Amino acid sequence: MALKNPNALVVASEVYLSGIGSLLNNIARNSLKNIKIFNQDVRELLFKLPSKIFDEIYIICPDPWPKARHHKRRLIKEDFLKILVKVLKRDGTVYISTDWENYAESIEEELEKIKDKFSYMKISNEGMPVTRFQERAINEGRLIHTFLLKLLEK
Numbered sequence: 001m002a003l004k005n006p007n008a009l010v011v012a013s014e015v016y017l018s019g020i021g022s023l024l025n026n027i028a029r030n031s032l033k034n035i036k037i038f039n040q041d042v043r044e045l046l047f048k049l050p051s052k053i054f055d056e057i058y059i060i061c062p063d064p065w066p067k068a069r070h071h072k073r074r075l076i077k078e079d080f081l082k083i084l085v086k087v088l089k090r091d092g093t094v095y096i097s098t099d100w101e102n103y104a105e106s107i108e109e110e111l112e113k114i115k116d117k118f119s120y121m122k123i124s125n126e127g128m129p130v131t132r133f134q135e136r137a138i139n140e141g142r143l144i145h146t147f148l149l150k151l152l153e154k
């Protein structure tokens with residue numbers, strides 16, 4: 001994304017050291033100057049940031065927490081979506097994808113709770129940036145469920 005959009009600043013958030021290491025390698029290999037990395041819980045960053053600063057937010061395959069007793073740990077919840085409302089610019093968009101059908105259903109339930117803030121639709125993942133994790137899911141025959149959210153006027 002940073003390579004294709006040299007005039008955009010990409011803020012990347014991940015806590016997994018090996019993932020960050022691989023990103024650092026790619027940054028060095030491509031001499032990229034337009035990426036900032038946040039290596040802690042993304043919610044900490046979003047809480048602290050001023051409002052209306054992102055044009056687009058991509059949440060690619062958040063951990064699905066498949067066991068029912070762990071569903072409460074899932075990132076995509078109404079409260080988290082409300083933080084996104086704060087940091088998005090007017091007409092801002094959010095892409096959320098998951099390879100886990102049960103998570104896709106739960107994402108839709110959470111989106112229904114906040115439809116006064118976002119309109120949303122399910123879209124094809126074609127043309128979206130594909131991560132290695134997604135590539136593996138596709139190769140293993142799993143479907144990628146992708147949602148496109150649009151911030152309603154604020």
Ligand SMILES: C[S@@+](CC[C@H](N)C(=O)[O-])C[C@H]1O[C@@H](n2cnc3c(N)ncnc32)[C@H](O)[C@@H]1O
Binds near residue numbers: 015016061062064132
């Ligand atoms: C299933 S992996 C997908 C990784 C990557 N997005 C991809 O598609 O290749 C989910 C990742 O989310 C990261 N993660 C989970 N909770 C997070 C949080 N609160 N803030 C930042 N990263 C988080 C985990 O470290 C994990 O690497």
